[in-house]
Structure formats: C-alpha cells, structure tokens
Amino acid sequence: MKTKYLIIGAGPTGLGAAHRLNELGCNDFLVLERNDYAGGLASSFTDDKGFTWDIGGHVVFSHYDYFDSLMDSLLGEDSLYHERESWVRSNNTWVPYPFQNNIRYLPADARWECVKGLLPGHRPEATPANFGQWIDHVFGQGIGKHFMHPYNFKVWATPPELMQFDWIGERVSVVDLKKVLRNVILDRDDVAWGPNNTFRFPLKGGTGEIFRRLADRVKDRIEYGQAVAAVDAGAKTVTTARGMTVEYEKILNTAPIDILAGRWLTDKDGAMVDAAGKLTHNSVYVAGVGLDADGIEPDSRCWMYYPESDSPFYRVTNFHNYSPNNVARPGEQLAFMCESSFSEHKPEKVEELMDRTIQGLVNTTMLDAARVNDILTKWDITVDYGYPVPCLERDAALKTLQPRLEAMDIFSRGRFGGWKYEVSNMDHSVMQGVEWAERMVNDTPEKTYTLD
Template sequence: MHVKYLIIGAGPTGLGAAHRLRELGEQSFAVLEREGHPGGLAASFRDTQGFTWDFGGHVLFSHYDYFDRLTDELLDGEYYEHERESWVRVAGTWVPYPFQNNIRHLPPALRWKCVQGLLPGNRPEPGPGVRPADFGQWIDTVFGPGIAEVFMRPYNYKVWATPPERMGYSWIGERVSLVALEKVLENILLEQDDVAWGPNNTFRFPKKGGTGAIFQALARRVEKHVQYGQAVTRVFAREHRAVTDQGLELEYDVLLNTGPLDLLVRRWLDRPDADMVEAAAQLAHNSVHVTGLGVDGLGTDPRHMGEDTRCWMYFPDTQIPFYRMTNFHHYSPQNTAHPGSQRALMCETATSEHKKEDLDSLSERVVRGLQRADLLDRGEKKRIVSRFEISREYGYPVPTLERDNALETIQPRLESLDIYSRGRFGGWKYEVGNMDHSVMQGVEWAQRMLEERKETTYTLSS
C-alpha cells in the first residue's frame, strides 16, 4: 500500500496533521497508532469504579484562533469554563500561584528569607555581561537564594526529575513568572495577591470524557485513515517504507513522526548516521506516574471550611512524592462516578535515572502525602473507593543543555530523508508541547506540505 503522507501517532499532533490534510482536500494519507485509542498523552481513561482520569493535569487554553475554532466545533458547547485557582503548599501553609509573586502568605521568617534574597547584592551574579550557565544558576540569579531554596529548586527537581544544573533555560518564556522586588514588597505591604499571571488563567474542560473526549471527536473526523494497534517498528528511510509490529508495510512519499524522536533515530530508523544516533542519545526525558484517588464525600477547603474551589496545587515538599495534585472533580463533576458527592484527586509523580521512586508503595505514599498536606483527613482513607494508577515512560521532554544542539543535528538530516518529526516528543521542545502547540504543529506541517506555508510553532531557533 502506498500513501503520499504517512503519520506515526494519533495524538494531538498526528490528528491535527491528519485533520488539516483532509480539510485541504488531501486524501492520500494514513495514521498508524500503536494503542487501541487516539489521544496519546492527552487520552483519558475510565476506571472500574466509574471515575474518569487524564494522564496529568491538562487544561484547554490556546494561543491560536484555529485551535479555538476547532475545539469549539469538537466540544459543541459541552464544556465548563474555569478561572484558574492554583496554590503552592509550603511550610504548612497555602501560597497562591505564582509563588514568587505571593510570598506574603509565608510565615514571617520564610517571608523575610525570600525578600532578603531579592535585595541588591544578595543575588549571585555570573559576572558582568555573562549569562547564567544553566537553569540552576538562572534560578539563583533571577529569584535569589531564598525563593530558590524554598520553592524553585525543590519544585523543579520534583517535576523534571533532573538536576537544574543539567538543564538549559531558553525554554522558559511564559512558562515561569519572573519576579520584581518592588512588586513583591507592594504585595506584602498592601496585602494583595497577584494571581492573574500566565496564559492559562482561564481555561475550558469537557463536561464528559475528560481531555480525551476532544481527541476522540477529532479522530472520528479522519477515522477511515487511522489504523489502531499498529506500532511502527522499522522505518526504511531510503526506500520510503515503514513496517509495524503486526506486519503491515506502507510506502510513503513523506513521513510525519509524532512518537519519541530518540526512538525514531535509535530504534526504528534503518541505518541512521552515527552523528544522528549520538545526538539522539543526548535527548533526555522523565517518566510520569499518575495516581488517581476517588473519594466519597466532597470534603471542605481547610482554609475556610467551604467548598474547595482550587484547581490544582504544587508541592515542593520532599516528604510528599507528587509534584502536583489536581482536584479533577472540580474540572467536571462527571469525572466522578457519582457527580456531586465524590472527589477525584489526581496526583503526578516524576522519576528518572536521577530521581528514583518505589512504585510499588507509591499509592500509599500518595495517600500519606495528601494527609500531610491536609487534603485528606486521617479518617477519610476508608472512604477511598477507587485507586487508579498509570505510568508513562515518556512524560516530559527535558530541556537539557545538550538538547538544542542535538535537535540541530537530527532534524535537518531527517528532513533530507523526507521525514519530519513534530509534537511533544517528536519535536522534543517542552516550550511548545501544550495541547494547542501540539495540534498546531501538525496543522502547520500539513500546510507546509500542501501550501508551502512556513511553520511558526516548531522552529529550531530558541
């Protein structure tokens, strides 16, 4: 069988590409998906007790008119709209996110420690005109030793599972709120919160089916082109041919890979150049483990003993295994088996070669972590009616110091073979790895193929 365009993966990028090809009138394309369902890391799962879970805390917000129009069509009004309410748990108290803008909520000694680190002369400087050498040095320089120690360093190690000295910082952009001493002091003295920062301060969420409902709907638009349960195991680039674990062979003119770039180069690609293989070995990632707890009863917010309206929370505390917990029932009551009478607490824990976790005991340690953070009363353990666990080896593409050079080596060489690699792990750029970015990487690739338009979301220049 021959197609003009072969797409590996039916996640956001692959489906975005397939949908745009179809919109532009192209019919000679196929999508091969290893799993039995679409969505990739944006898929959702229904457990045996009737709770719906995402793989992590996805929220729907956008930088693109095209993506907005598309999701409007796919959701057809069946969504909730939320204002972001996110918090950081530090020293037994809750600090509004972004942490660095709201340190007035800290106990006095910690508050002073953070302010003192921001004072002139207290922030370490790499030297006149010298840029920080790595993410760790950038944290210390921008936030000072206080905020670095109390939040930025421990939290980032938990989420990336990578020492910050091994990471670059060109990815940051709108991902991290910077800090100004004057604004911090103003917030402290005027007792005001600064919580509106960021592109996701309002977001939408499907009423039913979790985030995966969006991509189930998108997949239906191109369903005749998608084959599930077909994991690509070999790509013969010079012959323009791919083979799956089920024995399916497809010839193509152009290949779009949305699977992990390192696997494409090191496992699937036939006779890759040695420098490509060496570069792919420099690409690092963490693994993420989601623990979902379904709990009878709505509970209360310990801050005011009313309904808990918090969306998600961050945890730099090393005694708590997860880096983030999402009140998934708040996103949609239909994420629980009995809407309006249950909670769905979704916790994310990261691991890597640098940060190990005992996964056999993780569920119990998550429960203890929730109790430590006052998110689960001691007596509520017996009201846990569902425990859901799912792990993915590829969780976050880590922006290491070597990443950009590796991509500069790999991507042009692949394109010379009529292979394009895009998406969260296909492109390996976390800074353009949200759902909207990922869909638009596929859309823009399709437009490049059929209309010779320039891609703007995925570029090799940082």
C-alpha cells in the same frame, strides 16, 4: 499499502495534521497508532468505579484562532470554563500561585529569606550557564530554596544544573522586587499571571473526549494497534510490529525522536545515534484517588504544587472541579489526580507510589487520615515518556537530528517528536500538526516549530 503522507501517532499533533490535510482536500494519508485508542498523552480513561482520569493535569487554553475554532467545532456546548485557582504547599501553609508574587502567605522567617534574596547585591550577577543558576540569578536564593529549586527537581526529576533555561518563555513569572514588597506590605494577592489563568474543559469524557471526536473525523484513515518497528528511509517504507508495510512519500513522526533516530531508522548514522542518546526525559506516575465527599468542605482550587518532601507528587488536581462528570456521582464525590516523576536522577519504587501518594495527601492536608479507609477507587498509569527535559545538550542534538531527518522526508513534531517543551502545550501540539500539513500542501512555512 501506499500513501503520500504517513503520520506516526494519533495524538494531538498527528490528529491535528490528519484533520488539516482532510480540510485541505488531501485524503492521501494514513495514521499509524500503536494503541487501540486515539489521544496519546491527552487520552482519558474511566475506571471500574465510574471515575474519569486524564494522564496528568491537562487544561485547554490557546494562542491560536484556528485552535479555538477547532475546539468550538469539536466540543460545541459540551464545554466548561474555569478561572484558574492554583496554590503552592510550602512551609506547612498554602501560597497562591505564582509563589514568587505571593510570599506574604509564608511564615515570617521564610518570607524574610525570600525578600532578602531579592535585595540588591544578593542575587548572582554573572550570566547563568544553566537553569539552576538562572533560578538564583532571577529569583534569589530564598525563593529558590523555598520553591523553585525543590519544585523543579521534583517535576523534571533532573537537577536544574543539568538543564538549560531558554525554554522558560511565558511558563514562569519572573520576579519584580517592587511588586513583591508591595504585595507583602499591602497584603495584596497577585494570582492572575499566565496564559492559562482561564481555561476550558470538556463537559464529559475528560480531555480525551476532544481527541476521540477529532479522531472520529478521520477514522477511515487511522490504523490502530500498529506499533512502528522499522523505518527504511531509503526504500521509503515503514514496517510495524504486526507485519504491516506501508510505502510513503513523506512522514510526520510524533513518536519520541530519540526512538525514531536511535532505534527505528535503518539509515541512521553514528552522529544521529549519538545525538539521540543525549536527549533526556522523565517518567511520570499518575495516581487517581476517589472517594465520597461526605463531611469534606468544598475546595474551589483547581490544582496545587508541592515542592517539599512530605509527598511524592509535584502536582495534585482537584479533578472533580474540572467537570462534575469526572466522578461517578456528580457533586457527591472527590477525585484527586496526583502526578509524581522519576528518572535515573530521581529513582522511585513505582509499586509503592500509590501508598505514598495517599500518605502525601494526608501529610499536606488534602485528605483527613480518618478518611483513608473510605477511598473508593485507586487508579494509576505509569508513563515512560512524561516530559521532554530541556537538558543542556538538547539544542545541539536537535540541530543534528532534525536536518538529517528532513533530508530523508521525515518531519518529527509534537511533544516528543519535536522535543521542545516550550511549544508542547495542547494547542502548540495540535498546531504543529496543522502547520506541517499546510507546509506539505501549500508550501507555507511552519511558525510554531522551527529548526532555528
């Protein structure tokens, strides 16, 4: 089989590229997808009790007009719109997100620790060398102690001292001492910060419905169940585990770049293997817990963050609030979607995580202990590649890998293909594929993912 453009992976980036190539009048492309479904990490699944689950708490918000128009065309009126309501569980109480702007909800001692850490002379003034130092430099030791340090270790499963901080951008609200004090003294909430303070969600089918519909537009160009086994850049062929061989001119890879460069590529050199080995990621266990809402007060919150050790998860999503159709009997049931991370720095016994998740829901007041026996469904999925960690060695590794790959006509983009968490939201991921397609056809420069 021959094709001009070979796309590895039918996730958001691969499908974005395929769709844009098709729009630009180029039908000479092929998508190889290892699974028997499209969507990648943005897939959704319905369990045998009729509950729908995502692979983690995805929400649709955007930085791009093209992405907005694409979502409109895919979902039409099959969309719901929400105002974000998110909270942090700290010191046995609930604090509105962003935590640092709403510390008035904390007990007095913890509140004072947070304020004290922000006072002049209390924050380290030296230029930070890593994310851990950046936290204390920007937020002070109090906010670091009560939220930023424990939460970030919990979500990344990596000590913040082993991470860079250049990825932060719009993902973390920096702190303003004047604002903090004003909010404390005047009892004001400050909850509207962030690009995802409003978001869209599909009416039915979970986040995966978006990509099922997008895949359907190019379904004749997708080969499912074809996991890549080898990439021969010299011969310009890709071989799959099932024995398919595809000749190509250019590749868009959306699979993890460390696997591509360190395992699949037959023409790799020692520098590429070494660079690939320096990239780190965490793994994520997603647990879905569903039950009838009988006797449980309605909870308007979208999702909650958990920095403390009384639960294994770092985030819980009230998935029943995203769409009533995420449960089997709309309006009558609850769906808690819980995410826990693990790595060599934070090992977990995955086989115990469902039980620990349920106990964590009890410990953090999400679930009454008397209702544990009423749980109707327990769904889970373990994702080996959860988050690409912005480790201290990441940028140097990518500067080694990406130019070498592009010299071979291999372009690696997407959440793990590009390995830049700062541009791996859903809209970023789709647009990386779109912009790559425009570069191939129209020779226009990519803007979202750059090699700088």
